[in-house]
Amino acid sequence: MKNKAxxxxxxxxxxxxxxxxYIITGIIQMVAxxxxxxxxxxxxxxxxxxxxxxxGAPIVIALTINIDRRKILSWMLIIFILxxxxxxxxxxxxxxxxxxVLQGISxxxxxxVAMAVATRLVEREKEEQRxxxx
Numbered sequence: 147m148k149n150k151a152x153x154x155x156x157x158x159x160x161x162x163x164x165x166x167x168y169i170i171t172g173i174i175q176m177v178a179x180x181x182x183x184x185x186x187x188x189x190x191x192x193x194x195x196x197x198x199x200x201x202g203a204p205i206v207i208a209l210t211i212n213i214d215r216r217k218i219l220s221w222m223l224i225i226f227i228l229x230x231x232x233x234x235x236x237x238x239x240x241x242x243x244x245x246x247v248l249q250g251i252s253x254x255x256x257x258x259v260a261m262a263v264a265t266r267l268v269e270r271e272k273e274e275q276r277x278x279x280x
Contacts, residue, residue, distance in 0.1 A: 149267040156260040159223065163253040166230065167195050181239040188239075191246050198247040199254030206255045215263050222256035 170177060170191055178188035210218050229248040236242045 153264045153267055156264045160257045160260050163257055183239050194243055195246045195250035198250030202251035203254030203258055206251060207258055215259050219256060219259045219263060222252040225252040226256060
């Protein structure tokens with residue numbers, strides 16, 4: 147029962163990370179106005195997160211292969227949360243762009259590690275059912 151709750155929390159974390167990645171597309175014009183940049187420049191905030199997740203997460207996973215997955219997951223979630231807080235109070239496009247890169251690397255790594263941790267937590271006969279949550 148305990149593992150089931152943890153797996154669902156990991157799935158919720160993965161959902162929230164994915165939502166944060168693309169939520170900016172719905173408010174891109176407001177973000178552009180607030181940061182005093184063009185809409186296309188503000189679009190880089192989505193691109194930078196996606197690219198940093200695609201490139202950075204595999205590198206972080208490779209560099210931390212011998213470290214406990216729970217520690218990596220904890221640190222990546224902490225970095226992700228802190229970078230979101232910094233993003234929310236930033237008034238500079240450059241700062242927001244930098245924090246979006248951090249969100250991409252930490253969020254991408256967290257999702258990969260969360261799936262690996264969830265795989266180890268579930269019973270073998272229920273593995274497919276629980277991993278479908280992701």
